[in-house]
Amino acid sequence: MNNIILEARHINKYFHDPVTVKVLDDINFIISKEEFVSVVGKSGCGKSTLLYILSTMDTDFEGDVLIDNESLVHKKEIELARIRNEKIGFIFQFHYLINEFTVLKNVMLPGLKLAHFTEKEIEQRAIEKLEMLDIKDLALKMANKLSGGEKQRVAIARALINNPAIIMGDEPTGNLDKKNREIVFDIFKRLANDYQQTLLIVTHDSTLAEISNRSIEMEDGKIIRQ
Template sequence: MGDIILEARNINKYFHDPVEVKALDDICLSVRKGEFATITGKSGCGKSTLLYILSTMDTDYEGELLIDGEPMNGKSEATLAGIRNGKIGFVFQFHYLLNEFSVLQNVMLPGLKLNRFPPGEVENRAMARLDQLGIRLLAKRKAYQLSGGEKQRVAIARALINDPCIIMGDEPTGNLDKKNGELVFNIFRDLAADYLQTLLIVTHDETFASRTDRTIRMEDGKIMDGQL
């Protein structure tokens, strides 16, 4: 494993409606380059709450967060949005593809938004990602024409388009059957093993978690096991 890509230091999170509840309790966590790590625990244990903080989508917390060595605290929402788009790839339980757009257009969207490369180069990069995931032939198909497994592979290609430091997933196999869930797991495993892609995946699937590099177990807002 390489350098630390993601680091959380003493993260505390409170909800205040209707009464104050401590959702995360002194979370310390780091994830290294090329690591395939999962966060597991019962529903309500705080794993998705933690992921939203680690992804910079929730800034209402105590403690420190660093991504690729850069502190996230105190940055404007516009700055954080740029960091999310450039350094974090997201894969959710529901793919959030734009149905009337083609597969290629969906994959290109974060690249066009980042504006790091001209549109022609973004298209070439998107096609390369579709090739990598074995779905090049779907490039011109509309998103609504795809199966659930195909949609999730397109979502993974989209997550990879900007060469993110880390891919974060929230139950990415939760809406898939066993066959397609296994396919997505194998894609993640290959990304980590062959491309040194860092992955942090929230899942309730213990079988999925048991086959990753590290399982971080949460209970009542605390990390009980797997802390590095």
């Protein structure tokens, strides 16, 4: 049985504005099921650029990315959207919740889009995710009434709704104070240890890197340690 969830093969990326600059240079690594991996490095080293390629949001690159043994190269946008929705849960630095919706509806949205279950079943799954993150009591609160830390926990619940093969995060603690960073650290540890969730988190935060199982360190568009 193949336990590889994500594989990057010889990824190269160029920016062309105004001159051509190579921003990712022959990136190769694998992430296995249940691994909690952090990607670290100084600002501008290419880690967020890499994450956007791995998450199917950027398709202008050389090489190949496989998620759950399925290559992302040469796929049409509709196919990439399906993979994104089914296989990837994404957590941004900013939560991107819809303020006019309740917490429950925000968490349900990716499930409603995927439409593998009835609305009632998706609602039940959303409540389970909120309960898992100890924020079930916020379910009927409007998103614009939440604190920053609460919003990020709701964003994590939303990322989990479709039971993704992998959770990807781009500086998910970068906008939080110390107390809320620690809450999110604890959530990631629980997701990895108790729920066997595979995680790939880009971060500047040394504490987050320390609690991950493995760190991939980047410098000037290259992996220098993994």
